[in-house]
Amino acid sequence: MTSIRLLLADDQDLVRGGLAALLSLEPDLEVVAQVGRGDEVLDAVRLHRPDIALIDIEMPGADGIEVTRQVTSALLGCRCLIVTTFGRPGYLRRAMEAGASGFVVKDTPAERLAQMVRQVASGQHVVDPQLAADSLAGGIDPLTDRERDVLRAAAAGGSIRAIAESVHLSPGTVRNHLSSAIGKTNSQNRYEAAREAQYRGWI
Structure with a gap:
């Protein structure tokens, strides 16, 4: 065998x-x-x-x-x-x-x-x-690759500026991605959005 x-x-x-x-x-x-x-x-x-x-x-x-x-x-x-x-x-x-x-x-x-x-x-x-x-x-994961990157960084905590530095984007762009991700996850803030995305296995 x-x-x-x-x-x-x-x-x-x-x-x-x-x-x-x-x-x-x-x-x-x-x-x-x-x-x-x-x-x-x-x-x-x-x-x-x-x-x-x-x-x-x-x-x-x-x-x-x-x-x-x-x-x-x-x-x-x-x-x-x-x-x-x-x-x-x-x-x-x-x-x-x-x-x-x-x-x-x-x-x-x-x-x-x-x-x-x-x-x-x-x-x-x-x-x-x-x-x-x-x-x-x-359902299907609605997040973009960039939104996932930003949410992963947000899950670790830190300011918008710290998140921006870690993902090599401007603070304004990070805010836009976070706002979009918060809406897609029906969350109240970036921490809640990160938790929801983690729970669903999207990040």
Whole structure:
């Protein structure tokens, strides 16, 4: 029997180790590499040549959606399956747009996760059904790239001038983007808009 080679990318050692232990119990699955940072994934894929990378979203170095884009763009024959605590509809949509072959939450039973890995290895796409329904109900992300940049900076706090410096825009342009984002998220201020966008997985 040919094993499906897996790479696990998660910044929580306990979670990553637990996943490795559970998946390694399956006779046709082999964990060939583990990394704890997003910016280590692409090099690990090049080195170990896994068939599937199981990728968390929130990691230091680079988030899982950007990592998925990097891996799929590199055309190394590795499919990406997002396995995350953050089952937000906006994350699902962005992950699939980045080239992910699947999206599941971490409380998925081990047997079901193993089956999803096999489905992805066979070329199928797998998505948590409830999350898919929530994504359709949540609508399309209305924010522009610049509005997302500004909201990310706003989420960290700071003045308009500080936000402007961090995103290399003028204070007036930042105010315009924030005003637009506040309207699109039906929020009262920039902090509320940033929280809403984070909750929906838009940033």
